[in-house]
Amino acid sequence: MDIAEVAKRSGVPASTLRFYEEKGLIASVGRDGLRRRFAPGVLDQLALVALARSAGFSLDEIRSMFSPEGRPSLDRQMLAAKADEIERTIRRLQAVSKSLRHAAVCPAASHSECPTFQRLLRAAAARTREATGRGRKRRVGQPA
Missing domain, CATH: 1.10.1660.10 (Multidrug-efflux Transporter Regulator; Chain: A; Domain 2)
Known part of the structure; x- marks a missing residue:
C-alpha cells in the first residue's frame, strides 16, 4: 500500500x-x-x-513493543505497570470528581465553613506536597 x-x-x-x-x-x-x-x-x-x-x-x-521485524513483542511487566499507573490515576481523578461534586452542592453558606470541603482542600494540598517532594520533614541539621 x-x-x-x-x-x-x-x-x-x-x-x-x-x-x-x-x-x-x-x-x-x-x-x-x-x-x-x-x-x-x-x-x-x-x-x-x-x-x-x-x-x-x-x-x-x-x-520497544515491536520486534525488529515489526511484530508485537510486548513486555508483560511494562503493561502491568502501566495498568497499575492508570488505575492510580483513575482513583485520583475519582476523588477529584467527588470533591468537585461536593463543592457544587455543598449546603454550607460558604465553602470556607464546610468541614468536608476543608478536609478535601487539605488532602489536595498534601498530595501536591508529596508529588513535588516538599512534604518530607527535614531532620535537624539537614539543609532546607
Missing part, C-alpha cells in the same frame, strides 16, 4: 506516518516514485501504536 492508502485506511495523517517511520515505530518496504510503500501489516502496527498512545506510553516505550 502506498502512504496515501495507509493514511486513508488508518486515519493517521501521512505526516504522522513519516514521523512514526523516522522514530522507528513503522517501516516502509520501499518506494513507488516518491511515495513510500508499506506492507499490509502496518495497519495492525498503527492500531497497536494508537492503543499504546491512548494508554500514555511514550514513543520510546511503544518502539
Whole structure:
C-alpha cells in the first residue's frame, strides 16, 4: 500500500506516518516514485501504536513493543505497570470528581465553613506536597 492508502485506511495523517517511520515505530518496504510503500501489516502496527498512545506510553516505550521485524513483542511487566499507573490515576481523578461534586452542592453558606470541603482542600494540598517532594520533614541539621 502506498502512504496515501495507509493514511486513508488508518486515519493517521501521512505526516504522522513519516514521523512514526523516522522514530522507528513503522517501516516502509520501499518506494513507488516518491511515495513510500508499506506492507499490509502496518495497519495492525498503527492500531497497536494508537492503543499504546491512548494508554500514555511514550514513543520510546511503544518502539520497544515491536520486534525488529515489526511484530508485537510486548513486555508483560511494562503493561502491568502501566495498568497499575492508570488505575492510580483513575482513583485520583475519582476523588477529584467527588470533591468537585461536593463543592457544587455543598449546603454550607460558604465553602470556607464546610468541614468536608476543608478536609478535601487539605488532602489536595498534601498530595501536591508529596508529588513535588516538599512534604518530607527535614531532620535537624539537614539543609532546607
